[in-house]
Amino acid sequence: MTPAAASSRRSRRPSWAGRNYTLLTAAAIATNLGSQGALIASAFAVLDSGGDGGDVGLVAAARTLPLVLFLLIGGAVADRLPRHRVMVAANTLNCLSQAAFATLVITGEAQLWQMMLLSALGGTGQAFFNPAAEGMLMSSVEGEQVSRAFALFRMATQGAGLGGAALGGALVAAIGPGWVLAVDAAMFAVAAALRSFLDVSHIPPRKPGGGLLADLRDGWQEFVGRAWLWSIVAQFAVVVAVVGAAESVYGPLVARESLGGPGPWGLALGAFGLGTVGGALLMMRWKPHRMLLAGTLCVFPLALPSAALAVPVPVGALYAVMFVSGLTIQVFGVAWMTALHQEIPEDMLSRVSAYDWFGSIAMTPLALALAGPAEQAFGRTASLWGCATLVVVVTAAVLCVPDVRNLTRRTRPVTGRTSLPEAEGGPTGAGGGSADGEGAVGGLG
Template structure:
C-alpha cells in the first residue's frame, strides 16, 4: 500500500549495503588467505543463503491455479508487457543505457584507470563511491515520495552519462569518485520509483512474467556492447567512444520522456489491499547497478 516505496527503499538499501560490505570483506580475506579458500567461503555463503529460504512463511499466500504451459505464460506476459507504453518504453531505454554503461565501466573504465589514474586502486574507490551513492539514494527514498513516479525516476537516469563523460576527459580520481557517488544516488531514485510503479500497476499474478521481460530486455544488449567496445575504441579512439556512451544515455533518456505515461503516471495515495506484497525481482535499475559494480 502506501508504505511500498519505503519498503522497497529499505530492501534496496540492505542489498546495496551487503554488496559494499561483501566487497570489503572479500578484499580483506584475499589479503589474509589463499584465494581458493575465499572462493570456498563464497560458495558456502550461497548455500547458507539458499537455506535461509526455508524460514520464509508462505502459508498465508493462496495457491495459484496452474497456467496453460510455457508458451501460454510467455504470451500472457508479453500482452501485459506491450500493453503498457511506459513499461516497454523504459525497458527499451534501459536496453541501451545498460549496454552503454556496461561498455564504459566494464571495458573502458579499468583501461582509463590503468593509463591515467594510477591503476586499479582509484577505480576501486570510484566503484565503491557508486555503491555508497546507492545507499544515500535509498535513504533519500525512504523519506521522499515523488508524486509522478516515473518522471522523477527518469530524470534521475540522465546522470548515468556522467561517469562515461568523466572517463572521457579523464577526471582526476577525486572528481571521478564524486561523479560516481552522485550517479549512484540518482539511479537509486529511479530504482525505487520503478519498483513502486511495477508493484502498483502490474497485477500480482502477472508480476513475475512482466518482470522477466523487464530483466531480459534491460540486459539483452550488454554482451553485444561489451564485445563491440574494443573494436569501437580501435576505430574512433577511447575518448570518442566514451563520449558516445554518454551521448547514447542522454539521447534515449530524453526520448522516453516523450511517452505521456512516463511523464504522467502518478503514485496512488490510497492503501491497496493485496494478498501478498511481492518483492520485485531485479529490474532495470538493478541491472544497471550490477554492471556499474562489475557484478
C-alpha cells in the same frame, strides 16, 4: 530469549518488515557483499591471465548471454513453482560455478574458454533467480509504506555492495582475484540457506494454465499493454548496455593505466554504492507524486561516469561522479519498484519482471563483446564519450511518452487484478496506470 523479549523485539520492527522481508534482505546483503567484489575480481583475473580488454568483454558477455536467453523461461517458471525453491536452486548453481572459477584462478590454470563457460553457468542461474526474487520481494510487503520498505531493502543491499566493492578491490590487490571469487561462492551458499526458510503459504495457489507458452503470452500482454513500461525498458536496453561496457571493460583498463589499479577502481565502485545508500535514505522520506517522471529525470547523471573515464578525471573527481550517479539512479530504482508493486497483479509479477529484465539487458552481451573492437576502431576516449551521449539521448526520448510523465502514486495500490485495467484517464496516465519491473536497474540493483 524469553517470550516477553521476543514480543518486544517484534513490536520494535515495522509492520511491513515481516519474516520473509527480513530473510530476503539478509540474503541479498550476503550476495551483494560477495558479488560486487567478484565483478572486480573476474575482470582482473582475465587481465592477470594475459587477456586484454576484448577478453574481459567476452567473459562479461558470456555471463549476460544466457541471462538474456533464459530470463523469459525463468519468469514463467517462477510464477508456476514456489519462488523460494527457484531462488535456492539458482543460488546453488551460482555457488558451484563461482567456486570452480575461484579454484581455476587460484591454481593458475584458468583459460579464457573456462572462464567464459563458468560465467555462462552463473548467468543461467541468475536468469532463473531474478524474476523469482522480484516476485518474492513484491509479495513480502503491503500497505502504504511499500516505498519505504523498498528503499530500506535497496539501502541495505547497496550498502553491502559498497563494502563489497571497496573490500573486493583491496583484496584483489592484496591476495589476488581467486580468493575474492571464493568468498563470493561462500556468500551464495549462505544466501541459499537463508532463502530456504522463506514462507510462501500466503501466496494464493496458481490457477491451472495452458502451459509455458500460454504463461509467456499472458505476461507479454501485460507488458506491451503499458506504454511507459515497454518504453522505459527500451530506454534501459541502451543504458544498461553502454554503462555495462564502460564499467566492466573500459573502467578496469582506465584504472590500470591512469588511476592506480584495482584498489582505486574498487573505491570508485564503492562510491557509487555509497551514493545508492544516500538515494535510498532520501526515498525513505520523499514520495514523488509523479514517480516515473522523477525517476527518469534522475537517469541523466548515469552518463557522468563514462564521461569522467573518457577525460579521465582525477580519482577524487571520479569518486564524486560515481557517488552522484549512484544517488540519482537509486531514486529511479525505488520509484520503479513502487510502480510495479502498485500496478502489476501478484500472479504476473515474475513474468512481467522477466520481460523487463530481458528487454533491459538484451543488448548488453553485444555491447560487451563489441567494447574491445570499438576501442580499437575509434579509441577508448571516443567510445566512452559515445556511451555518455547515448544515455542522454535515450533518456530524453523516453520523456516524450505521456505515461512516463503522468503516472502518479495512489494512496492504496490496486490488488487482486488478473488482467489489464480499462483505460482510466486522469492523473494515472493515458490509457490507465502501468508499472515496470525492477530489471532496469536491478538490473541495476
